[in-house]
Amino acid sequence: MAKRGKISDAVIRRLPKYYRYLGDLLKNGVNRVSSNELSRLTGFTASQIRQDLNNFGGFGQQGYGYDAKNLRDEIGRIMGIDHKYKVIIVGAGNIGQAVANYAGFYEEGFEVKALFDKNPKLLGLRIRDHEIMDIDELPSYIDEHHIDIGVICTPKEVSQEVADILTSSGIKAIWNFAPTDIKVADDVAIEDVHMNESLYTLAYYYNEKSENQKDDEK
Amino acid sequence: MAKRGKISDAVIRRLPKYYRYLGDLLKNGVNRVSSNELSRLTGFTASQIRQDLNNFGGFGQQGYGYDAKNLRDEIGRIMGIDHKYKVIIVGAGNIGQAVANYAGFYEEGFEVKALFDKNPKLLGLRIRDHEIMDIDELPSYIDEHHIDIGVICTPKEVSQEVADILTSSGIKAIWNFAPTDIKVADDVAIEDVHMNESLYTLAYYYNEKSENQKDDEK
Numbered sequence: 001m002a003k004r005g006k007i008s009d010a011v012i013r014r015l016p017k018y019y020r021y022l023g024d025l026l027k028n029g030v031n032r033v034s035s036n037e038l039s040r041l042t043g044f045t046a047s048q049i050r051q052d053l054n055n056f057g058g059f060g061q062q063g064y065g066y067d068a069k070n071l072r073d074e075i076g077r078i079m080g081i082d083h084k085y086k087v088i089i090v091g092a093g094n095i096g097q098a099v100a101n102y103a104g105f106y107e108e109g110f111e112v113k114a115l116f117d118k119n120p121k122l123l124g125l126r127i128r129d130h131e132i133m134d135i136d137e138l139p140s141y142i143d144e145h146h147i148d149i150g151v152i153c154t155p156k157e158v159s160q161e162v163a164d165i166l167t168s169s170g171i172k173a174i175w176n177f178a179p180t181d182i183k184v185a186d187d188v189a190i191e192d193v194h195m196n197e198s199l200y201t202l203a204y205y206y207n208e209k210s211e212n213q214k215d216d217e218k
Numbered sequence: 219m220a221k222r223g224k225i226s227d228a229v230i231r232r233l234p235k236y237y238r239y240l241g242d243l244l245k246n247g248v249n250r251v252s253s254n255e256l257s258r259l260t261g262f263t264a265s266q267i268r269q270d271l272n273n274f275g276g277f278g279q280q281g282y283g284y285d286a287k288n289l290r291d292e293i294g295r296i297m298g299i300d301h302k303y304k305v306i307i308v309g310a311g312n313i314g315q316a317v318a319n320y321a322g323f324y325e326e327g328f329e330v331k332a333l334f335d336k337n338p339k340l341l342g343l344r345i346r347d348h349e350i351m352d353i354d355e356l357p358s359y360i361d362e363h364h365i366d367i368g369v370i371c372t373p374k375e376v377s378q379e380v381a382d383i384l385t386s387s388g389i390k391a392i393w394n395f396a397p398t399d400i401k402v403a404d405d406v407a408i409e410d411v412h413m414n415e416s417l418y419t420l421a422y423y424y425n426e427k428s429e430n431q432k433d434d435e436k
Contacts, residue, residue: 012422016415020397043399079418080425098316102413104397110417149420173424175417179238179322181261187431189423191416195320197234198409199328199393200297202367204230205407206391207298213405 007078011052015075017042018052022072034065084109085173086145090162091153092117092125092132095177099151100127113145135162142169149173156180225296229270233293235260236270240290252283302327303366303391306359308380310335310343310350313395314371318345331363353380360387367391374398 021041025033035046035053042049053071056078076082087105089096092115099105100112115127118135125132133141141147150166152159152174159178166174167188174190176182179197184190239259243251253264253271260267271289274296294300305323307314310333317323318330333345336353343350351359359365368384370377370392377396384392385406392408394400397415402408 013415013419015422016412016418017399019418020414024398041399078422080421081418085421094316094319098312099413101312104414105417108414108417110421148424172428173420175420180242181235181259187427189420189427191420191423193411193413193416194234195317195411196238196322196326197231198411199323199326200234200237200299201231202391202393202407202409203298203303203328204233204296205409206366209405209407210390 007055011055012079014042014044014052015079018049019072019075019079019081022068022075025068026072031068032065033068033071037065081108084111085148087112087149087151088138088141088147089115089151089153090117090135090138090166091155091178092119092122092127093153096151096153097127099153099177100130110149113147114141116141135165138165139169142166142171147171149175151175151177152182153177225273229273230297232260232262232270233297235262236267237290237293237297237299240286240293243286244290249286250283251286251289255283299326302329304363305330305367305369306356306365307333307369307371308335308353308356308384309370309372309396310337310340310345311371314369315345317369317371317395318348328367331365332359334359353383356383357387360384360389365389367393369393369395370400371395 018038021038022033035049038044038049039046044052053066056074073082087110089100089112092100096115096117100115105112112128112130114130115132116135116138117123117132122132123134142150150171150173152162152166154162156178159176159180160182163174163176163182163184167184172188174182174184174188176190176192177195179194181192182190236256239256240251253267256262256267257264262270271284274292291300305328307318307330310318314333314335318333323330330346330348332348333350334353334356335341335350340350341352368389368391370380370384372380374396377394377398378400381392381394381400381402385402390406392400392402392406394408394410395413397412399410400408
């Protein structure tokens with residue numbers, strides 16, 4: 001495949017939102033959508049949207065809008081969610097089990113193949129048809145099953161060690177739920193879901209709004 | 219309380235990371251930390267860090283660094299995580315149960331008081347000492363128990379409706395796990411954890427890196 005033109009990180013992070021809204025529109029029988037309509041849905045400005053979509057050829061026609069299906073397919077292709085990924089989860093506690101059970105990921109082509117833990121109480125338990133395996137089996141499993149993505153749902157104290165095992169076994173994509181920043185080589189993609197940080201941020205804005213409210217009432 | 223000087227959103231979103239690393243340092247017996255050391259840990263530049271921390275008075279002393287405990291306490295105070303929050307969860311499926319079971323939130327003062335669902339199979343089940351209640355009881359429960367934060371873990375089709383019930387019952391902070399953007403009034407704080415978007419982004423960077431790798435090998 002030819003090397004793509006470089007798309008900025010800011011645009012990349014907006015693509016999933018376009019993808020999601022276009023899917024909703026199609027489900028509701030809407031096949032054409034204007035940048036103004038996308039603006040109303042996403043909260044981005046129409047001019048921002050046109051600029052973003054131009055980045056990869058766009059499909060808008062003046063006065064006619066975008067073909068929702070073509071646009072969504074193209075965004076899916078760019079993000080690489082037009083093909084399937086084999087996923088394993090390390091850490092089969094609450095979050096690990098929740099990720100394994102989340103049906104939406106399967107529909108989008110992210111297929112959880114196995115869960116790993118080192119807690120003897122969890123080993124052998126089945127989560128959505130997958131037996132929880134011993135973390136010692138991780139390297140051989142990855143090698144045999146050509147796993148694409150490793151999800152880290154362990155306590156933060158062991159998350160770096162788990163990441164090292166994953167990458168030394170050939171994993172090039174890590175989805176990290178541990179509340180810490182994992183260090184990986186440049187050729188490994190990593191994305192964090194830092195729930196604590198999101199909750200702290202919510203607390204901040206909650207307090208800010210409530211203080212403003214009190215001030216307004218004075 | 220006096221109205222704080224306005225801190226930019228970008229700074230706010232870095233505060234949880236400072237807070238987390240300072241906690242790790244303290245746990246390891248480190249009481250003084252320089253902006254250079256914080257830079258190494260967080261990945262932000264030392265000058266960025268000094269600028270951020272100056273925003274709220276800072277505590278750095280030339281050649282001596284920051285007092286880790288004071289700094290962490292102050293950041294905690296600014297974010298409002300120095301006091302307790304009463305939390306309810308709506309949608310007691312995989313994600314809702316995982317959030318309810320996540321011990322880290324309790325330690326930080328976010329106390330889950332109840333879970334709600336409308337699935338008759340879930341009603342009456344107990345999650346971490348809380349019975350799952352019928353969603354019809356939501357408004358009266360919020361009113362009686364002075365709930366601060368509502369967590370939405372429902373399917374996206376009903377998430378806006380749930381948000382409307384929460385806010386009309388007086389909730390001013392919503393933590394949304396449904397893969398959709400919820401609309402709320404200006405005086406309501408909302409934070410999303412859009413796991414799908416994070417996973418799509420991971421897929422993008424995974425593919426980008428793997429294509430670059432192939433190109434390099436040519």
